[in-house]
Amino acid sequence: MSELVFQDLDTYRSQLAQALAEASRSLDWLDGDLAETGAQDAANAASVRTLLASSNLARVRLLLHSDAWFWRFCPRLIELQNIYGHAFEIRLLSEADADTAERFLLTDKSVVRRFHPDAARGEASSVGRTMAVCRQQFDLLWLRAEPPSEGRRLFI
Template identity: 35%
Template sequence: MERQVFPFSSRQAFQQQLRLCLSRAERRLRLFDPDFALWDLGTGEVEAILRPFLLGGGGIALLAHSDALLERQCPRLLRLLTQFGHRFECRVSSKNLRHLTDSFCIADDLHLVRRFHSDHLRGEAVFDSEADTRLCAERFAGMWLEAEPGLHPSTAGL
């Protein structure tokens, strides 16, 4: 496949590219955002993408500065976490990383949706390019090692 790049600057375009990236994942998803407020992870549409992915053996690593919004507003996501806890892990970043303000989703080290700053919608989706995902993947790996356990079924009251 040839590298494809799609800039975006609206919530609708971000949602469209994010869902496309999620749906292209076959093995692994890594997601980072300070709070996931604009991701709509609690919707039925996202659940319909993630459930077959998890059933097929895929794994999700989700990292946030705060998981409070996910716990309050994403019951479908929490249900997936309960059902697929062995393939789905959420962590909260360490305090020394709270200054990080970008936001990204990496699928299979091949597809990337990235907002340059979590307070803004400007960003880009890049598909079929391992080179474009490499920096975010390396950053995610470092942040993940320093992160603390976040949401899990017992903290969500499930």
């Protein structure tokens, strides 16, 4: 994939699924709550499981505005977080960053960007410059993010 512009939710979801399937080392996902992404689908969870099982160095980082939908509708991803807790982390955007409108899934091979949460318009790209900009934005937001309101069971 070099660069593909999309205008509808179905193409957005299919590009997300393709990026998840192609990821081999890392997955950084910035979204409102994952509700419109298809993250709860079995095929997408299987792609994340494949990534996490492929290497001890693989990592998944979810950065969300709100985690309520995730805890309610993504049991497969929650199971993966319980199994691969050392490599699967969730954080919530800080209040200072709550107005961040862009959503994206960044892997080691590509990025799928949605320009605004109210429109399905965006792009899927493997261009290095686009990926670098998203990486810089994600890392900055990640540093200021907070732990989720709910979390992993400690089994105490």
